[in-house]
Amino acid sequence: MDELEALMVDYGPHDVFFVDSILNFPVGHVEALCEEILRRRLRLRWSCYATPVKLGREQASLMARAGCDGMELGSDAAEDGQLERLGKSFDAEVVRRANVHGLEAGLRVCHTVIFGGPGETEASVRATCQALRARRPTAVVAMAGVRLYPGTPLTRQLMAEGKIRSDEAGLLPTFYVEPEVRDFLPGYLQRQAREAGNWISAKTPREIFSTRRCIWTSRTPTT
Template identity: 25%
Template sequence: MTRNVVPLIKKALLINPPTGICFRDGRCQGSIELLTVQPERIPLELAYMAAIIQGKGITTHLRDFPIERATWGDVERELTEYIPDLLVVNVGSPTVDYDLSVCKLAKRINPNMVTIAKGAHFDIFDMESLEKFPYLDLVIRHEVEAGMRDLLEKEDLELIPGITFRDKSNKIVKNPNRKLFKNIDSLPFPARNLLKNHLYRRPDTGESLTVVMTSKGCPYNCVFCLAGELSDYNLIVRNPFRVVDELEECAKKYHIRNFFFYADTFTLKKDWVISLCEEIIRRNLKIRWAANSRVDTLDEDRVRVMQKSGCEVIGFGIESGRQEILDKSKKGITLENSENAIRLCKKYGIKSYMLFMIGFPWETREHIEDTVNFAIKLNGDFADFNVVYPYPGTEMYKIAKELNLFDEGELCGHDISRSMQRTLYLTTDELAELRKYAIRRFYLRPGYLVKKLTQIRSPLEFKNYFAKGYHILKDIVLKK
């Protein structure tokens, strides 16, 4: 037996460390600051974990240091003044070394503090991370909400699936994997009472925005994505009435009426989508929301009711303008699917956010040129062109490693906007320039600029669009 001291804690601190405004939850990892139109999102998994800890009567702080524009000095001040018994760190592969440096600081302030890290990185590099960072006590490999609940309730660490930890003798112990946690409706609502909700805003209107989980998982096996791997290729949806209860709480308690629906495949189950949207309409919530969708799971029935319930933006993983690249990446869509999805959005007045990837192992300059041309042909409202990043645990990681297309030591410090993986024909420097070229060609079209100007509804929106356009030029297109 390895005694679990977590149930004895009195004070907990959960943090996004000050290593950049990044995606760190689930499949999404990387800098938001180097993308074109992504809003800053609450640390949703941390907020769920914080709610579970609060539910045990434990004093809990949740700090999103990057969104607070805080420094390492602020982290040290929080640790010194609050002196928690438990520290939970949100970690992403692109920032892992920087993120976990906080554990050393925490142990210097309180040697008895329990340090826990969560993140998809640990599904592969759990043992290596504990060996590399001696001040880290334990990692939760995935299903972090269920893992946190067990850590608060079970006395023996060896009986908790899905964790890797350091025992009293400093031996690293890896427990069996946790089975997929399906009862997501049993989770409390995220602990928004601990967040500075006013700091999370829409990039266009500046209004407060929050994230609501509507489902978990994905049944598809795209070679570049973690979503299927993390969910054993299952999709688990929340009860639509439970989702709308949370939306209603956000509107009434926190005065938030703008939402991003967190789901890897929001539109996959047609009846569920329609049921959720009809309940939003029935309660007359008058909210505005965005979600991600595959291009092949959208039809007129779904789009019509989504628009009526307040959907303003749909994000699509279109990925490539070449069918052969889509096929090799196992995306399972056609170029015609993408054309139909964007056409439906235009018909119902929903903005489309198109996500493309460049730098697949098999890509040449001509392939990428075709992708840029396809983006312009589709003429959606927004686009991002991200470089392929070999997330540990994906098939892409294995393919690129076998082809010797990246240096594993560079996983930290690079992400979907900062290339570390070559193709068989292009260097990382060439990919970086091609990304800038793609963004420039899409956004600096005179017709596109005129269209965007005519859609602006207020001076504040004009100001925000101008600031975002300046950011795209200065920090993405022109930056050396």
Template identity: 25%
Template sequence: MIGERTLLVNPPLVGGIAFTRQGRCQEREEVLGTTKPPLTLALLASLLRERGHAVRLADLTATRQEIDDLIRALDAEGFLPTLILFPSTTPTLAADVAAMACLKARYDAPLFCFGPHASTTPVASMERAAAVDGMFVGEPEDGAVALAALGSLDELGSIASLTYRRGGDIIPHRAHGSFGGFLTAPMPAWDLLDLTRYRLPLVGRPYLIVETSRGCPYTCDFCVAPLHQGYKFRERSATALVDEMERVVREHGVKFFYLWGDTVTLNVKSFSAICEELIARRLDVRWFGNARADNLQDPAFVDRLKRSGCWMLALGIETESDQTRKDMMKRLESLKIRKALQNMRASGIKSFGFFIFGYPGETPAALERTTSYAIELDPDFANFYPAVPYPGTELYAKAKRDGLLVSEDWTRMEYSYYVMEGNGLNEQVVMEAINRAKRRFFLRPGYIARHAGDLAKLATSKWGVAWHIGSRMLLGAKVVDAVK
């Protein structure tokens, strides 16, 4: 079998910078104060072990190791991989492939990739990644399991979700991958990782991801989530989810969880069942996740979230303008945003608001209005991002069509840069507006007084991250390019 000895690798830092490569997320550590645990790699490890494959899992970003360190460890153990799998993203693809090519050369093992970028632009990515033998489009689990069971690379055509090389040609995928076993998936193989490496800012405690759902029925034009996992919403049962959390507490001693889904609270009825299960079992856990404001209109539901251990919810607010949200295909009204924040405050759940700067059609004045709106809403935490036209999204198509895109450099398609220009906006204008927004939001005397404890915890638990954020916000420090 190709996957007799499978090596799963989260690639190393890129130019000294840590990136998350998990699901749709492809941001620097400084954006959220953490790099997320590699859930997909851990799940793949569990699925492959169930089928008798020998598996090794290395998170080189978390351990701050290089490829040479991994090679020495594998050689010392005598583990010679016959298959190598790794996740990648739009901004890290070039660096990730360069690093992983060293493993391929060392062990003469085929190399395959998955992730949001592979899902949106597989052929173009393969053209730029000569060392990669194939890329999974969509969810990689079923395809990776099938790949590992093949007798030879001559059988790659049997995997419909794979874009792969045959001779000098790139053969496109025939179908979008969807994990058929998601609802009954085994617990990820967290035992293969050093879990002390994954710590939450503010609390400094280890945390893990538990996946609640996949797919997003919404059509926000800037988001890669439905391009990677589809639009069909699929959710696991309350019993399965809480069983997994209970097992993590028992076996690993972890009590903080990221309930992972693009909108975990989408189905109020089924998520209420999860809450009731958590309350009944008295696990003494804390959790956070992503939500939409229009799912948080019922005070009783929000209170139930709190009683089940909800610590914080992140909301994509994006802009002060209802019209701009409509242009983004984000169907969300201002009144519902205000009501959601009101309900969260009443229940004692921390709020984290996300705001996008520089969406096509906005002006410099619009960015200032969004900053004022964020201050008026006053979530517990906020982050301000430039609009990023990720390849494959409708925003990318719009930027190309309207002549707004000024760079096709994938390494700059992340939250540290702005790659569009028009209507008085360019990279300098937008990034300066973002730093100004952070100063106006976080340096308010009232905010500092209310959140002095949280700010102190961030500084002590994630000093390096806090310094990066503070130096850019206060001193205008230059972005460090993530280029090796």
């Protein structure tokens, strides 16, 4: 709060974005921040990244009162099977409720979604897109392919299955796309973005696939 006050003195009123990837977790963190903003009567507009897990009605309302005008939820999917395969600690109902609580509090709600992760199917892609359309969020950031990082469970799994080599997950960005949906995703996501009208993407899915280093197919397991 001292830093925020100093910024306001030096630069005047301006918007602030908190880059903490889960500002509303653990419970009590964002609440303490909001209460201090209100106590100091700071006229501040801010937004943040948040997790759907703990986003309840009271939390969203308090954030709005403290000057929050929007949040980007790391939802990743809106279909139970794919959320489980991605290792998320919540289900599609939690995502739905978080969306409702945010919108009811007057916040702009954006969902970040990752398509093409391990086990993704055409059915799970369609289910996530249908759920997002039904919830009518402010925006959707749609990404295709899961970034592979060294030492993560996903990377270790793919290496154990012989689908990637040990040198394919490092500083050079590499993205895994489930082979079952590799041909389906580009055209389908492009149509969804065009029809929904509130999807955010710097490039079309086809352009993303052509410029990213993607692992498209399963390799023959090595001995």
